[in-house]
Amino acid sequence: MTDRSTDDTDTRPDGAVPSEDGWSGTWPLDRDALAVDPVVLARGLLGRVLESRTDDGVVRIRLAEVEAYRGLDDPASHCYRGRTPRNEVMWGPPGHLYVYFVYGMHFCANIVGLTDGEPGAVLLRAGEVLTGRELARRRRPTARGGGAVAKGPAVLTSLLGLDRAHNGTDLTDPDSPVRLLDVPPVPEDAVRVGPRVGVAAAKDVPWRFWIDGSPAVSTYRRHARRARPRA
Structure with missing residues (x-):
């Protein structure tokens, strides 16, 4: 078990961590906490x-919108x-980053769940930048929100500086360049649920989860002919 005796992270009542000038740090989430069904994990x-650490600096994003994708029983x-x-990578073990290239120009990032040998992951769709807004803005100067939000899966990966080299990264390793930090999730009354973005109705289920009122949440679009980011 990870020792969290030195964890002094402050949180707001909605479970959010402080903004970048109030950040105090925390430990990565335990792998056992991620070894669950993707719907539960999402x-x-x-x-x-x-949190992503590169030679340029640190960017931390609070996850505001995610989508669950299972394996052999999920046509999407x-x-x-x-x-x-x-x-x-999607086949486990849990707690690793699954990064793939889409449209010939964008990377999308997922967090792997379930157990080793059983596929499942959660697509990271959007989030709020807590630390490193100037760096985020430099990485994607045309992104809406001036570096304050990662609105859409491709924007999220670009603000964090993630690419194919990060595929398979262990998010639970304290020394990893990309870590999933153990801060409280949001309360139930702040969570909304709906269909996944860009998935055909025949394949869809309400496995998209988002924080109500977050400025980072994507605009919902029904299925289009071309493939969309998915895990």
Whole structure:
């Protein structure tokens, strides 16, 4: 078990951690907490903080919108047709980052759940930048919100500086360049649930979760012909 005796993170009543000038630090989330069904994991990830450390600096994003994707029983999942070199990380163990390239120009990031050998992950759709707003703005100067929000999965990865090299990163390792920090999730009355973005109705289920009122949450769009980011 990770020792959290020195964890002095302050939180607001809605479970959010302080903004960047009030950050006090915390430990990565335990792997056992991520070894659950992606639908359960998705709900539990709301309000958690993803931290990325690079030579340029540190960016921390509070997760505000996520989508669950299971494996062989989810037609919208990358793992629906079986194990491939591309989706290998999604088969576990839990607590790792699954990063893939889409549209020939964007990266999307997912957090792997379930157990080793059983595929499932949660797509990180949007979040609020808590630390490193200037760096986030430099990485994507055209992003809405002036570096304060990561609105959409491709924007989120670019603000965090994530790319294919981060595929397979262990988010539970205290020394990892990308960590999932153990701060309280948001309370139930702040959570909203709905259909996943860009998934055909025949394949869809209400597995998208978001924080009510967050400026980072994506605009919902129904299925279009071309493929959309998914885990």
